[in-house]
Amino acid sequence: AQKVTQAQTEISVVEKEDVTLDCVYETRDTTYYLFWYKQPPSGELVFLIRRNSFDEQNEISGRYSWNFQKSTSSFNFTITASQVVDSAVYFCALSYLAPSGTYKYIFGTGTRLKVLA
Amino acid sequence: EAGVTQFPSHSVIEKGQTVTLRCDPISGHDNLYWYRRVMGKEIKFLLHFVKESKQDESGMPNNRFLAERTGGTYSTLKVQPAELEDSGVYFCASSLLQNTEAFFGQGTRLTVV
Numbered sequence: 001a002q003k004v005t006q007a008q009t010e011i012s013v014v015e016k017e018d019v020t021l022d023c024v025y026e027t028r029d030t031t032y033y034l035f036w037y038k039q040p041p042s043g044e045l046v047f048l049i050r051r052n053s054f055d056e057q058n059e060i061s062g063r064y065s066w067n068f069q070k071s072t073s074s075f076n077f078t079i080t081a082s083q084v085v086d087s088a089v090y091f092c093a094l095s096y097l098a099p100s101g102t103y104k105y106i107f108g109t110g111t112r113l114k115v116l117a
Numbered sequence: 118e119a120g121v122t123q124f125p126s127h128s129v130i131e132k133g134q135t136v137t138l139r140c141d142p143i144s145g146h147d148n149l150y151w152y153r154r155v156m157g158k159e160i161k162f163l164l165h166f167v168k169e170s171k172q173d174e175s176g177m178p179n180n181r182f183l184a185e186r187t188g189g190t191y192s193t194l195k196v197q198p199a200e201l202e203d204s205g206v207y208f209c210a211s212s213l214l215q216n217t218e219a220f221f222g223q224g225t226r227l228t229v230v
Contacts, residue, residue: 004159033216044120045208045221091160095216100165102173103215105152107160 002027004094006108013082014116021077021111023092029053033095033103034068034075039110040088051075082115089113119143121222123209129228135197138225142191142211149192150212150219151184155205163207166192167215178203199229 003026013019025034036048049059051068059066063080079086092108122141130136142149151163163182164174168189177184181200186192196203206226210219 035218037221042223043126043206043226044223045210047218047220050218093160097216098173098175100173100175101215102165104162104165104173105150105160105219106162107152109157109159 002029002032002094002096002106004092004106004108006090006092006111008111009109010112010114012114012116015084016081018078018080019082019113019115021079021090021092021113023075023077023108025073025075025092025094025106027073027094027096029096031097035093035095035105036066036075036077037091037093038088039091045091048077079113082113084115084117087113087115121209121211121220123207123222123225125225126223127226127228129230130199132201132229133198135195136199136227138194138196138207138209138227140192140194140209140222142209143220146211146213146220147189148212148215148219149186150210151192151194152208152210152221153205154208154224155202160208163194196227199227201229203227204229 005024032053037045067076089110094106124139149166154160162176165172166186183195206224208224210221212219
């Protein structure tokens with residue numbers, strides 16, 4: 001069965017601190033995709049990144065970076081020099097091919113990040 | 118380019134009533150998905166359309182839920198009759214291809230009282 005675990009329910013940091021959001025996944029599939037989405041107070045899920053299971057190269061985009069390690073089934077997300085605008089709920093998700101032919105998302109329960117000024 | 122749009126943003130209805138949620142996907146996206154987040158729990162898959170056809174509706178909770186996508190454009194999700202446990206946030210998403218990123222709408226918060 002597929003599963004995504006985000007053990008951190010809520011994190012509070014002071015502005016300019018670095019913060020890492022953890023994501024651990026479970027799957028027996030060899031081909032799958034991992035995602036991070038941000039949910040600001042307005043409610044929509046904003047796409048941040050997609051990685052496929054064959055690409056373990058870490059990625060950096062501005063203040064955001066992602067560390068994908070298949071050995072530990074983790075896909076952690078780090079925000080460097082956090083800002084108040086980073087305050088949101090962040091979801092990690094796994095996409096896999098179901099027998100129906102549909103790529104389904106399995107979401108974690110989300111981590112609420114509060115960045116204090 | 119417009120993103121995925123959902124109407125209404127909020128809906129409060131009484132138990133036993135009917136509610137219809139609407140989703141307008143990104144233009145040109147054949148794949149449309151419905152997901153639901155019940156209070157404090159994970160966001161869970163409901164169903165997937167490819168154009169107007171239901172590819173997978175294994176996540177639909179029961180026959181009180183009916184989804185349609187006439188003409189392969191916008192989609193509706195009807196709940197009839199609504200029950201208290203149907204309360205939650207209903208997200209719609211669309212994608213160009215099945216294994217590419219899905220773009221989500223802002224969700225419809227449904228409260229059944």
